[in-house]
Amino acid sequence: MNHQLSLVDDAIPAVNLFVGLSPDESLRTAILAHRRRWSWPRGTTLSARALLHLTLHYMGPVHVDQVQPLIEKLGEVEMNEMRLVLRVPELWRVAVLRADENAELRALHSRIAIQLCAMGLRTCKRLTPHVTLARQGVQGAIVPSCAEPLVWTVRHFNL
Secondary structure, X not given: OOOEEEEEOOOEEEEEEEEEEOOOHHHHHHHHHHHOXXXXXXXXXXXXXXXXXXXXXXXXXXXXHHHHHHHHHHOOOOOOOEEEEEEEEEEOOOEEEEEOOOHHHHHHHHHHHHHHHHOXXXXXXXXXXXXXXXXXXXXXXXXXXXXXXXXXXXXOOEO
């Protein structure tokens, strides 16, 4: 859970939340090994190891009193084990390792969106599954010419 506290709507405490997938330690190690193959400009801000994830839905500020009902609602979402492949390094405004297209992931994204909409929360309509490797100062980074695919067995999602 992302615990950044803020205030919204008449100073009611809120937390910035997202639903995502968190890699296990062995995959984190593989992602960092991949990231070392990039050439980074001076001043690039790399994503912290512990924060590597694939975002499915970013909701933004959510009132703290909605968090427990949200956890319960997300508990209703069917989650089937799936295999993702992280394969394509790309440079956007951030540096990412993009996952191959995956119908099971799209279906999970849709099932989660239904629950978020039922609670009146914001959802991400478009999904380009990726893990962000670096956030700032990435312009001018040199992307590796080929990347070894990283296979990710996903068994659960996180709030």
